[in-house]
Amino acid sequence: MTGTVSGLAGTCPAVAFTVGATLVVTNPSTSFSGGQCTGLNIGDVVTAQGTIQVDGTMVAQTVTR
Numbered sequence: 001m002t003g004t005v006s007g008l009a010g011t012c013p014a015v016a017f018t019v020g021a022t023l024v025v026t027n028p029s030t031s032f033s034g035g036q037c038t039g040l041n042i043g044d045v046v047t048a049q050g051t052i053q054v055d056g057t058m059v060a061q062t063v064t065r
Contacts, residue, residue, distance in 0.1 A: 031062050
């Protein structure tokens with residue numbers, strides 16, 4: 001999914017943010033392209049790919065800015 005980051009919370013490597021209506025969470029296994037986790041900001045346009053959990057949350061395998 002691609003969209004604008006909002007509601008950014010947490011500390012790298014475990015951060016959570018919203019893209020559209022989906023909560024995206026990262027963990028130590030998430031790879032970041034186009035910048036590191038610490039450079040992620042509200043308003044950035046990202047593409048997140050990962051696994052959607054039963055509750056609708058995406059556990060991101062990759063995040064690209």
